[in-house]
Amino acid sequence: MVNVGIISLGCAKNTVDSEKMLGIIKEKGYNIVNNENDADVLIINTCGFIESAKRESINYIIEMGKLKEKRLKSLIAAGCLSERYKEELLSNLPELDAVIGTGDFLKISEIIESTLNGKRVLEYGHADELDDANSPRMLSTPKHYGYLKIAEGCNNKCSFCIIPKLRGHYRSVKIEDLVNEAKIMAKNGVRELILIAQDTTKYGIDIYKKFMLPTLLRELSKIDEIKWIRILYAYPDSITDELIEEIRTNSKLLKYVDMPLQHSNNNVLKRMKRNTQKEKIEEIIDKLRTISGMVIRTTFIVGFPGETDTEFDDLKDFIKEKKFNKLGVFTYSREEDTEAYGMPNQVPEKIKQKRYNEIMLLQRNISLNNNKSLIGTELEIVIEGYKDGLYYGRSYIDAPDIDGVTFVKSDRKLNIGDFVKVRISKAFDYDLMGELL
Numbered sequence: 262m263v264n265v266g267i268i269s270l271g272c273a274k275n276t277v278d279s280e281k282m283l284g285i286i287k288e289k290g291y292n293i294v295n296n297e298n299d300a301d302v303l304i305i306n307t308c309g310f311i312e313s314a315k316r317e318s319i320n321y322i323i324e325m326g327k328l329k330e331k332r333l334k335s336l337i338a339a340g341c342l343s344e345r346y347k348e349e350l351l352s353n354l355p356e357l358d359a360v361i362g363t364g365d366f367l368k369i370s371e372i373i374e375s376t377l378n379g380k381r382v383l384e385y386g387h388a389d390e391l392d393d394a395n396s397p398r399m400l401s402t403p404k405h406y407g408y409l410k411i412a413e414g415c416n417n418k419c420s421f422c423i424i425p426k427l428r429g430h431y432r433s434v435k436i437e438d439l440v441n442e443a444k445i446m447a448k449n450g451v452r453e454l455i456l457i458a459q460d461t462t463k464y465g466i467d468i469y470k471k472f473m474l475p476t477l478l479r480e481l482s483k484i485d486e487i488k489w490i491r492i493l494y495a496y497p498d499s500i501t502d503e504l505i506e507e508i509r510t511n512s513k514l515l516k517y518v519d520m521p522l523q524h525s526n527n528n529v530l531k532r533m534k535r536n537t538q539k540e541k542i543e544e545i546i547d548k549l550r551t552i553s554g555m556v557i558r559t560t561f562i563v564g565f566p567g568e569t570d571t572e573f574d575d576l577k578d579f580i581k582e583k584k585f586n587k588l589g590v591f592t593y594s595r596e597e598d599t600e601a602y603g604m605p606n607q608v609p610e611k612i613k614q615k616r617y618n619e620i621m622l623l624q625r626n627i628s629l630n631n632n633k634s635l636i637g638t639e640l641e642i643v644i645e646g647y648k649d650g651l652y653y654g655r656s657y658i659d660a661p662d663i664d665g666v667t668f669v670k671s672d673r674k675l676n677i678g679d680f681v682k683v684r685i686s687k688a689f690d691y692d693l694m695g696e697l698l
Contacts, residue, residue: 298328408457539579565601
């Protein structure tokens with residue numbers, strides 16, 4: 262039997278693609294292995310979003326290529342980097358046997374077979390239509406949560422972003438297909454459903470001609486086994502009053518929104534070709550914060566071309582004022598084939614890093630104060646592990662892999678996936694500690 266392993270890099274959207282490849286591979290009779298040293302075939306699902314992600318993907322390909330001196334027979338690169346640099350990867354990395362783009366992973370079993378028969382394969386070109394809604398899937402996340410990718414591609418024209426060229430135009434998955442997929446996930450133990458897309462809030466605009474995320478959320482909430490539903494990647498320009506009301510009233514929908522804002526200064530937002538201005542962003546934040554216990558996570562870019570000291574100070578003042586619960590910062594990555602690549606007044610790396618450090622220090626203090634305000638409150642935690650005499654897990658305020666954790670003191674044995682009530686007793690910069698109730 263042929264052993265196949267997969268290494269998934271980058272975002273949760275890539276994770277879902279990897280899980281669908283695993284499902285296809287397993288259905289075709291291949292044996293799935295978790296250790297690359299046991300693999301006859303190894304697939305690296307790459308990320309190509311920014312420079313650091315590209316370097317990581319290439320380093321993995323080179324490192325895994327060394328396994329060909331031992332057992333490995335076929336090394337395959339899939340995903341965004343493969344879509345972006347298809348011919349270059351195949352010609353410059355002789356250890357690769359196949360390069361497949363973002364729209365071709367459903368052909369993975371045929372591609373594996375071709376490489377094992379001695380052929381080098383190049384498949385790319387994102388599909389115009391989604392055809393993976395009913396493909397088999399093998400979850401790689403812990404049993405109690407899973408990602409539901411509700412759409413592929415992006416119609417936004419942000420000047421810094423390569424994603425539309427790698428993933429194609431926005432394509433929503435039909436509501437009935439998503440509900441069916443979620444039901445299968447729930448039957449396999451998923452209790453927390455995390456909705457993802459490049460832009461979740463535009464869900465349905467292509468096939469239903471209107472924003473349909475609230476409708477989808479209502480349908481998913483009818484699945485008995487699903488306890489929590491979380492929304493990631495919600496863009497402010499398409500957060501509607503209907504969606505805000507759904508968050509307020511739907512008991513399964515967590516009071517948590519990941520809303521990438523990228524900047525607060527209108528001049529920078531205009532150069533970024535974002536669809537929202539500061540005034541609209543503030544209006545959305547104010548509306549969301551009328552919901553009791555609302556948690557807002559966001560991300561910003563510092564050092565965008567032409568960003569002046571005044572524009573950066575505007576961003577700092579905005580963060581001080583809004584006191585976001587969760588915040589991530591990226592230094593601007595200059596990406597070829599994007600409009601921003603050729604913009605004048607590129608900011609030196611040293612200044613980018615200085616601005617990054619300033620924002621992170623500012624947010625660390627905000628986060629600590631936010632966490633201190635939770636001392637004495639009760640939170641429901643899903644247990645995710647045990648270390649150094651303490652259990653740890655997440656409440657509704659933390660998404661997996663990107664946010665913090667809550668450490669739990671407990672005399673009784675707890676299992677991964679258990680939901681328990683905890684009283685918060687201590688606050689750290691990004692994490693919490695509590696005692697089991």
